[in-house]
Amino acid sequence: MAIMKQTLAALAAVLLLAPVLASAGTPKPDLKIENPGSCIAPVPEMRRNHMEMLKHTRDRTLRQGIRGEKASLNGCINCHASKTTGSVLGQGGFCQECHTYAAVKLDCWDCHQPKAGNHEAVGVKP
Amino acid sequence: MQSALTQRLRIPNFYWLAAIGAIISAAGTLAAFYMEHHGHQVTGMNNQVFWGLPHVFAIFLIVGASGVLNVASIGTVFGKKVYKPRGPLSGLLAITMLAAGLFVIMLDLGRADRLIVAMTHVNWTSVFGWNMVLYPVFFGLVGLYVWLLLDRKMYAYSKAAGTAAFIWRLVMTTGTGSIFGFVVARQAYNSAIIAPMFIIMSFAWGLAMFLIFQAAMYKWEGSQLDEEIRQRLNKLLGTFVAAVAYFVVVYHLTNLYYAKQTAFETFILVSGGIYPQLFWGGFVVVGTILPLLFVFVPALRSMASSSVLASIFTILGGLAFLYVFIIGGQAYPLEMFPGMEVKSSFFDGVVDPYVPSLPEFLLSIGGFGLFFLLSLIVVQILPFMPQDDMAQLRASGALQD
Amino acid sequence: MSEPQDRIENKSRRSFVGAAAVAGASAGVAALAPGLKLIEVAGAAPRAPGEPASSAVRWGMLIDTTKCASGCDACVKACATENGINETVKDPRQGSQWIRKIDLKDPKTGQEYSLPMLCQHCEHPPCVDVCPTGASMKRADGIVLVDRHICIGCRYCMMACPYKARSLVHMPLTEQNPLVPRGQGCVEACTFCVQRVDRGQQPACVEACPEKAMLFGNLNDPNSEIAQRVAKEKTTQVRADLKLNLGVRYQGI
Numbered sequence: 001m002a003i004m005k006q007t008l009a010a011l012a013a014v015l016l017l018a019p020v021l022a023s024a025g026t027p028k029p030d031l032k033i034e035n036p037g038s039c040i041a042p043v044p045e046m047r048r049n050h051m052e053m054l055k056h057t058r059d060r061t062l063r064q065g066i067r068g069e070k071a072s073l074n075g076c077i078n079c080h081a082s083k084t085t086g087s088v089l090g091q092g093g094f095c096q097e098c099h100t101y102a103a104v105k106l107d108c109w110d111c112h113q114p115k116a117g118n119h120e121a122v123g124v125k126p
Numbered sequence: 127m128q129s130a131l132t133q134r135l136r137i138p139n140f141y142w143l144a145a146i147g148a149i150i151s152a153a154g155t156l157a158a159f160y161m162e163h164h165g166h167q168v169t170g171m172n173n174q175v176f177w178g179l180p181h182v183f184a185i186f187l188i189v190g191a192s193g194v195l196n197v198a199s200i201g202t203v204f205g206k207k208v209y210k211p212r213g214p215l216s217g218l219l220a221i222t223m224l225a226a227g228l229f230v231i232m233l234d235l236g237r238a239d240r241l242i243v244a245m246t247h248v249n250w251t252s253v254f255g256w257n258m259v260l261y262p263v264f265f266g267l268v269g270l271y272v273w274l275l276l277d278r279k280m281y282a283y284s285k286a287a288g289t290a291a292f293i294w295r296l297v298m299t300t301g302t303g304s305i306f307g308f309v310v311a312r313q314a315y316n317s318a319i320i321a322p323m324f325i326i327m328s329f330a331w332g333l334a335m336f337l338i339f340q341a342a343m344y345k346w347e348g349s350q351l352d353e354e355i356r357q358r359l360n361k362l363l364g365t366f367v368a369a370v371a372y373f374v375v376v377y378h379l380t381n382l383y384y385a386k387q388t389a390f391e392t393f394i395l396v397s398g399g400i401y402p403q404l405f406w407g408g409f410v411v412v413g414t415i416l417p418l419l420f421v422f423v424p425a426l427r428s429m430a431s432s433s434v435l436a437s438i439f440t441i442l443g444g445l446a447f448l449y450v451f452i453i454g455g456q457a458y459p460l461e462m463f464p465g466m467e468v469k470s471s472f473f474d475g476v477v478d479p480y481v482p483s484l485p486e487f488l489l490s491i492g493g494f495g496l497f498f499l500l501s502l503i504v505v506q507i508l509p510f511m512p513q514d515d516m517a518q519l520r521a522s523g524a525l526q527d
Numbered sequence: 528m529s530e531p532q533d534r535i536e537n538k539s540r541r542s543f544v545g546a547a548a549v550a551g552a553s554a555g556v557a558a559l560a561p562g563l564k565l566i567e568v569a570g571a572a573p574r575a576p577g578e579p580a581s582s583a584v585r586w587g588m589l590i591d592t593t594k595c596a597s598g599c600d601a602c603v604k605a606c607a608t609e610n611g612i613n614e615t616v617k618d619p620r621q622g623s624q625w626i627r628k629i630d631l632k633d634p635k636t637g638q639e640y641s642l643p644m645l646c647q648h649c650e651h652p653p654c655v656d657v658c659p660t661g662a663s664m665k666r667a668d669g670i671v672l673v674d675r676h677i678c679i680g681c682r683y684c685m686m687a688c689p690y691k692a693r694s695l696v697h698m699p700l701t702e703q704n705p706l707v708p709r710g711q712g713c714v715e716a717c718t719f720c721v722q723r724v725d726r727g728q729q730p731a732c733v734e735a736c737p738e739k740a741m742l743f744g745n746l747n748d749p750n751s752e753i754a755q756r757v758a759k760e761k762t763t764q765v766r767a768d769l770k771l772n773l774g775v776r777y778q779g780i
Contacts, residue, residue: 060579062674065666067725068576074705111675111710113703165698165711172620173694176682236680236695236712243677247660254659254683310769311653311689460691462644462765463631463780470644471600472627473620474691 029097035079040070050076073112081116089114131211132276135511137346137502147499154492157485158233166236170483174473175456179482180234182448183490186331187227187497188261189302189324190444192295193332195220195268198275199295202288207524208355211512212340213288217272218504219336219497220295221265226497228261230489253304260298267291276509299325306451313390314455319380323373330366331444334417334437337363339501341434343511352514354525360433364421367440371414374447393458394450398477401454404446413443453480573727584668585650586719586774587746588733589753589762590642593779594740597641600628605735606645609720611704616697623694623709625717626732631780640780643732643741646671646692646717647765648774654684654693654716663714669746669774670719680712689766692716719743719774746774 039046041053053071060066080094081087088095089109099106108114137143161168171178197216201209209216232241249255271291274284303324309315337359344351378395381387394401420426420436429435457478459468468475482490504510519525574580606626607613616622626645632638652671654663662678665671673684673693685693693716700710706722709715720730728734733741744753756762762776 058676059674062672062676063664063666065574065580065668065670065721065725066577067574077705111700111703111708111713113705113708115705162712166695167617167621167697172618172697173622173624173685174620174691176685176695236682236714237678238680240677240679243660244679244681247662247677249658249661251656252659252683254657254681258659305683308657309653309686311687311766456686460689462690465633465635466640467632467634468629470627470629471603472624472691474627474629474644478620 026101029101030092031094031097032082032092034081034083034094038079040075073108077112077114078116081114087115130278130509131513132214132509133511133513134507134509135343135347135505137506140502140506143502144499147495147502150495151492151499154230154489154495155233157488157492158238161234161485161489162238168483169486170481171486172478172480174459174478175453175480177452177456178480179449179453179486179490180230180493181452182445183493184227184231184234185302185452186441186444186448187223187230187493189299189328190331190335191220191224191227191328192264192299192302192325193328193330194223194336195291195295196329196332197336198271198288199292202271202275202285203292206527207519207522208358208514208527211514212336213284214272214275215340215343215505215510215512216336217268217275217291218510219339219501220268220332221272222497222500222504223332223335224261224264225500226493229496230493233489253301253308257298257301257305260294260301264291264294264298267294295328296325299328306455311460312455313381313385313387313458313461314394314451317377317380317385319373319377323370323377326366326369326373327444327447330363330370330440333359333363333366334440334444335497337433337437338441340512343505347511352516355514356433357427358525360421360427360436363433363436363440364418367414367417367421367436367443371410374409389461390458393477394454398454398458401450401457405450405454408446409443409450412439413446417443456480574725580666580668580670580725582667583747584745585747586648586669586724587744587753587757588645588648588719588730588775589742589756589778590775591740591742591778592640592642594738595641595643596738597628597630597639599641599737601735601737602626602643602732602741603628605731606717606720609704609723609731610707610718611702611709613702614698614700621697623696623715625692625694625715642777642780644690644692644765645732645775646719647690647771648717648719650772650774652771653687653689653769657683657687659683666721670721670724671716672718672721673714673716675708675710675713675715678713680714682714684714688716689769689771 041049050071054073054076057069057071058073061069061072076095077088082090082093085093087093089106090096093114095106095108095114169178195216197209198213198220200206201211201213232238232244235241235244237243244258248258267287268291271284271287274280274287300321303321306315307317307320340351378391382391395405396402416439417436420429420432420439426432457480459473459475459477462468462474603624603626610625612623612625614622626643629642629644631640631642633640648665648669648671650669652663652665655665655671657663659681660677660679662674662676663671663684664674680695682695685691685695693714695714696709696711698711703709707718720728720732723730729743730741733743742753742756744751746754746757748754749758757776760778762778763780764771764773764776
């Protein structure tokens with residue numbers, strides 16, 4: 001029992017200290033906004049709700065076929081991709097920078113293209 | 127209640143045995159991470175044979191999990207006294223085998239990280255979707271059942287729980303069999319006989335796994351299972367093995383005469399290389415004839431190792447059958463244009479030369495490792511060792527019952 | 528990266544057209560200005576932004592195998608380019624094939640046929656029935672898709688498909704087309720180029736066919752060319768015995 005209590009205490013200490021240590025050791029994300037002032041919603045709203053917006057859009061677009069939604073992942077990428085790397089990932093990349101800091105796994109890029117789109121569909125007649 | 131049905135077992139060399147189980151499970155887990163990281167390109171699976179060796183082992187364990195519960199059901203539901211002390215062990219092995227089977231099949235998913243998605247999005251027209259409900263409920267029911275069996279104050283309720291678990295396991299194996307039975311696209315599957323065939327197979331495979339683990343427990347305890355009881359369990363195994371053989375014959379006859387799948391049957395039974403070899407050598411000779419010999423030939427069945435040998439052969443035969451059934455069924459090309467010669471850039475009309483890779487093999491074996499490890503730990507901690515009150519069994523005539 | 532930047536400066540259009548605009552300016556214009564020639568070719572107008580796919584439409588394809596040449600794989604190449612199927616695979620059996628060419632020979636008559644095989648976009652798709660999570664789905668306009676957001680890669684749909692039309696992505700991908708997300712561990716198949724169809728264009732394979740052997744259109748619209756030809760001419764559904772009511776019909780086999 002004593003050992004268990006000690007373990008629990010140690011665990012609690014680590015959990016309580018973790019945010020403190022993180023704020024001391026990990027630098028805040030250094031975000032570069034490539035096109036300031038042109039976002040679809042105010043910054044606080046985007047910070048809090050971008051995942052919800054994208055999730056609802058993705059289901060509507062894919063499952064119901066609704067195109068032209070206000071929020072779209074490609075919209076984010078095209079605006080926020082770094083002008084040097086062309087991507088939202090990598091060192092200082094718009095998505096990766098925050099997600100690394102917040103330790104939230106980025107699942108989108110297993111399938112989605114993280115670089116701004118300059119894709120020319122083949123065979124499209126002008 | 128008379129004397130306790132089970133006792134706690136102190137396993138000698140427990141830590142060594144646990145280490146062996148842990149290493150095999152860990153190797154399987156690491157192999158799965160490797161597959162997860164590099165994608166399925168590191169396996170022998172491809173876009174024609176997309177269910178490979180892990181599915182053979184996983185389905186064996188999942189099907190066997192429901193069958194291993196038979197021993198408990200015979201005691202509780204059908205009231206056979208000889209089986210009662212084995213009920214808790216039977217329930218435990220059912221849980222650990224199902225866990226091990228799900229471990230293998232879940233880690234082989236293309237997106238194993240999305241287990242939570244599988245549990246929160248259920249499509250009710252899918253047999254797989256039903257299974258997402260069938261398996262957790264099975265865990266719950268059998269867990270409850272084992273508790274009621276072990277807790278003397280609650281023992282009176284064990285019959286109700288045992289009956290529920292018995293019905294549920296039949297439903298569950300019907301579900302597993304129906305994964306294949308409802309596949310209309312393929313020559314090998316799409317047959318109503320597959321679900322009952324899987325149920326009878328679960329009886330044989332589950333009992334075989336049970337007998338091996340039980341034999342190990344008697345060895346660890348340094349005691350001997352009563353010969354009459356041993357022969358009785360052997361005979362049950364023999365009956366199940368014979369019944370499996372009967373169903374497999376009917377399954378192939380159905381394909382030959384009713385479904386007119388003669389080209390496919392020729393492939394599986396005669397011309398298909400590894401598949402007929404595994405079918406005749408693995409399933410028929412090793413998996414059916416040998417166990418029957420060890421169960422019914424007097425000179426062989428009196429050997430102390432006859433139960434374990436018959437069980438091992440049954441298990442090998444089961445794996446061979448599933449290999450032929452699952453992988454052979456995919457390797458044989460889909461027939462889209464009957465009567466036409468087909469060729470394409472995507473291997474249409476070609477038999478697929480599937481060979482499992484090392485990571486697949488490790489993951490598959492990892493399932494058995496996990497089954498062993500989990501069962502070993504629980505048996506070391508809780509009272510699962512069957513206690514037969516021979517005097518009372520003889521006096522009440524229960525041995526002949 | 529100049530093109531995306533241009534688009535970004537045009538704020539109102541970006542927020543309005545969203546995903547559709549990414550594919551290139553020409554497509555964007557087509558989507559916003561009904562009446563162009565492109566639309567007549569497709570047989571239906573592009574859907575307005577915000578409008579869901581309608582069950583009044585049933586997209587279908589008619590393939591004339593008498594025009595399809597055995598050595599030609601223009602449709603396969605166009606599909607690969609359009610949908611970004613460009614990864615190098617060590618074992619070709621592990622590669623994705625959304626559309627493939629099949630050569631048939633009748634051993635009795637010696638007659639030979641060649642045809643492209645792709646997802647048949649069934650009305651009653653077995654892949655949708657068996658999918659445990661509902662990732663396999665049929666859109667209201669009959670296009671069968673995989674929702675990769677909830678696909679767990681179990682491959683049961685591949686087991687259920689009578690046409691071997693589905694592939695598992697066997698490796699990590701990085702060079703996707705921004706409009707066609709696809710990735711490791713998920714199952715995928717022909718989408719009828721849904722990203723093009725929604726803009727009022729035709730699937731890449733149809734457009735690329737040098738013999739005009741493939742016809743795409745709305746089977747539900749009695750005035751469409753495909754509906755009229757399917758009504759008048761003899762067409763075949765592959766494995767018609769399964770009664771799946773396919774969206775893809777063949778002629779000449």
